[in-house]
Amino acid sequence: MPKTAAATTITRKKLIDLLNGDLAREYQAIIAYVNYSQVLKGAAYMNIADELAVHATEELAHALAVANHIDYLGGMPTVIPKPVKTSEKAEEMLRFDLENEKETIREYRRRVKQCDELNEFALSESIREILMQEQDHLIALATALGIDPPNPGIAD
Numbered sequence: 514m515p516k517t518a519a520a521t522t523i524t525r526k527k528l529i530d531l532l533n534g535d536l537a538r539e540y541q542a543i544i545a546y547v548n549y550s551q552v553l554k555g556a557a558y559m560n561i562a563d564e565l566a567v568h569a570t571e572e573l574a575h576a577l578a579v580a581n582h583i584d585y586l587g588g589m590p591t592v593i594p595k596p597v598k599t600s601e602k603a604e605e606m607l608r609f610d611l612e613n614e615k616e617t618i619r620e621y622r623r624r625v626k627q628c629d630e631l632n633e634f635a636l637s638e639s640i641r642e643i644l645m646q647e648q649d650h651l652i653a654l655a656t657a658l659g660i661d662p663p664n665p666g667i668a669d
């Protein structure tokens with residue numbers, strides 16, 4: 514039989530693995546925002562530095578929610594973050610964050626559909642709430658960089 518979309522249908526096991534990828538990305542975001550909020554220098558960046566400290570606490574709340582969902586599905590939440598890039602340059606830090614937020618949004622958009630496909634409507638609802646905050650993070654970073662918020666699209 515030819516490979517069709519049905520052949521790649523989501524399973525609970527696959528969802529656990531994908532959520533663990535999301536959790537590793539949330540840890541990465543916590544670490545990046547803790548570091549960048551303190552390292553960011555320059556009068557032009559002081560507002561955004563304060564905002565990055567707020568993002569750090571929001572990413573922690575996301576990590577707790579995602580870990581809770583993984584446990585609910587019978588999986589083991591990962592303890593390993595995705596790697597974090599560092600920089601001395603304010604603009605570079607903001608661009609790293611922007612790229613990470615784009616990736617996070619792309620993935621969560623797909624996760625909402627996958628949770629719905631498994632009839633896990635409460636999980637998709639929770640991820641929608643996280644998504645709203647990630648989109649706010651994206652807007653804050655784009656504004657600080659003086660660009661329009663990019664459309665991240667959706668993961669495969």
Ligand SMILES: [Fe+2]
Binds near residue numbers: 643
């Ligand atoms: Fe997050």
Ligand SMILES: [Fe+2]
Binds near residue numbers: 614
């Ligand atoms: Fe975020």
